[in-house]
Amino acid sequence: MAMATPSPHGELLARHRAVLPSWLSLYYDEPIELVSGEGRYGVDGEGKRYLDFFARIFTTSAGHNVPEVVDAIKEQAGRLLHSSTLYLIRPMVELAERIARLSTIPEAKVFFVNSGTEAVESALMLSCIARASNQVLAVRHSYHGRSFATMSVTGNRMWSASSLSPLNVSYVQSGYRLRSPFGPLDDKELTESCVRDLREVIETTTAGDVACMIAEPIQGVGGFVVPPDGFFGAMKEVLDEYGILFISDEVQTGWGRTGEHFWGFEAHDLVPDLATFAKGLGNGLAIGGIVGRGDLIDSVNANSISTFGGNPLAASGALANLDYLLSHDLQGNALTVGRYLLQELNDRVAHFGVVAEVRGKGLMIGVELVEPGTLVGSPAAAKQVLETCRDQGLLIGLGGLYGNVLRIAPPMSVTIGEATDALEILTDALMSVERLAT
Numbered sequence: 390m391a392m393a394t395p396s397p398h399g400e401l402l403a404r405h406r407a408v409l410p411s412w413l414s415l416y417y418d419e420p421i422e423l424v425s426g427e428g429r430y431g432v433d434g435e436g437k438r439y440l441d442f443f444a445r446i447f448t449t450s451a452g453h454n455v456p457e458v459v460d461a462i463k464e465q466a467g468r469l470l471h472s473s474t475l476y477l478i479r480p481m482v483e484l485a486e487r488i489a490r491l492s493t494i495p496e497a498k499v500f501f502v503n504s505g506t507e508a509v510e511s512a513l514m515l516s517c518i519a520r521a522s523n524q525v526l527a528v529r530h531s532y533h534g535r536s537f538a539t540m541s542v543t544g545n546r547m548w549s550a551s552s553l554s555p556l557n558v559s560y561v562q563s564g565y566r567l568r569s570p571f572g573p574l575d576d577k578e579l580t581e582s583c584v585r586d587l588r589e590v591i592e593t594t595t596a597g598d599v600a601c602m603i604a605e606p607i608q609g610v611g612g613f614v615v616p617p618d619g620f621f622g623a624m625k626e627v628l629d630e631y632g633i634l635f636i637s638d639e640v641q642t643g644w645g646r647t648g649e650h651f652w653g654f655e656a657h658d659l660v661p662d663l664a665t666f667a668k669g670l671g672n673g674l675a676i677g678g679i680v681g682r683g684d685l686i687d688s689v690n691a692n693s694i695s696t697f698g699g700n701p702l703a704a705s706g707a708l709a710n711l712d713y714l715l716s717h718d719l720q721g722n723a724l725t726v727g728r729y730l731l732q733e734l735n736d737r738v739a740h741f742g743v744v745a746e747v748r749g750k751g752l753m754i755g756v757e758l759v760e761p762g763t764l765v766g767s768p769a770a771a772k773q774v775l776e777t778c779r780d781q782g783l784l785i786g787l788g789g790l791y792g793n794v795l796r797i798a799p800p801m802s803v804t805i806g807e808a809t810d811a812l813e814i815l816t817d818a819l820m821s822v823e824r825l826a827t
């Protein structure tokens with residue numbers, strides 16, 4: 390009998406599985422290749438069109454194939470791809486000037502790398518050098534990357550493959566209410582309790598001379614956990630008493646995605662010592678970095694380079710993308726469309742038995758799924774919604790401690806019309822898991 394010819398995706402999947410790591414997880418029972426995109430839409434290798442509400446992990450901030458960004462990349466690629474940090478790089482200097490100004494950090498300096506992991510790694514290294522300590526505070530449910538140091542400040546078992554670490558880490562509360570003993574408290578009491586807990590963690594689990602605390606203003610991989618406004622500002626008051634530095638991980642929350650602010654930390658009434666960034670800056674180009682107090686950034690006491698960090702191609706594309714985000718007020722758009730999505734999801738699905746919580750800010754919206762009548766996370770329901778949405782032409786993401794949180798995070802240029810189309814698909818998909826579960 391003749392063997393059936395595999396589909397283009399099936400054939401690529403077999404090749405992928407043969408030569409790439411088993412832990413490089415793919416979405417969907419039948420994974421897809423995305424081959425082109427336009428605005429908020431993407432097309433796969435078999436010609437199916439999708440509305441993209443995960444923005445390739447929040448990286449496509451302006452949208453797919455934005456002419457202003459693509460033209461800048463083409464123009465730079467036609468002249469010079471690379472020169473290394475041994476030579477002056479005009480677009481890198483310009484980008485650093487822009488980010489330093491935007492950061493609100495006084496006399497800020499910037500260091501560019503190639504990913505969020507590398508950015509967090511650099512911020513941790515700088516803090517540890519500056520404070521001559523390897524003790525670090527991190528937040529439960531956090532995600533900061535896949536290297537040894539970043540994994541060790543990741544408070545999520547699903548993403549922490551090893552306890553080997555260059556750091557000594559103590560974990561503090563995140564302000565995530567759902568399963569927390571502090572959950573029933575109002576915002577003020579929750580913040581005060583977590584701040585008291587922070588002080589106790591410093592006093593009881595560290596040697597006192599802690600280098601830094603790292604936190605995401607809104608936890609991304611954790612499932613869009615939004616602590617009360619001012620939460621980390623209140624924590625920072627305690628950190629300041631001990632001289633502990635504060636690193637704001639803005640890899641997901643930067644560039645206006647939270648709608649209310651340009652940086653996530655601004656909701657917390659604080660100015661960080663260091664902030665890390667990546668993802669949305671390059672609209673898909675590999676660029677990340679840190680911005681922070683100049684004296685801290687200058688505190689490395691040996692030579693250090695980044696061969697590709699701030700390279701002409703990535704820096705030119707990022708400059709064009711930043712121009713686009715700012716000149717089109719995509720932060721304002723994230724606020725408007727984000728509020729619409731949040732309100733509609735609350736109205737349409739928050740009362741479902743499988744939905745424990747609809748939460749978020751700006752274009753970071755999470756729907757946490759559980760077994761009805763319990764707080765037991767339901768990754769199976771989340772996976773089914775993901776699959777159904779994909780069948781219906783909508784890409785969304787997953788997150789949360791148990792992989793049971795739907796994550797909705799379209800490019801920041803998304804329109805109300807596109808949000809309405811996505812809501813229809815998502816509501817229907819949730820309705821079908823609700824019917825099965827109740």
Ligand SMILES: Cc1ncc(COP(=O)(O)O)c(C=O)c1O
Pocket residue numbers: 446504505506507509532533534535605609610638639640641667668
């Ligand atoms: C908050 C945060 N920090 C760091 C990282 C690591 O970034 P990258 O995957 O670019 O290494 C991520 C990635 O999702 C992230 O969400």
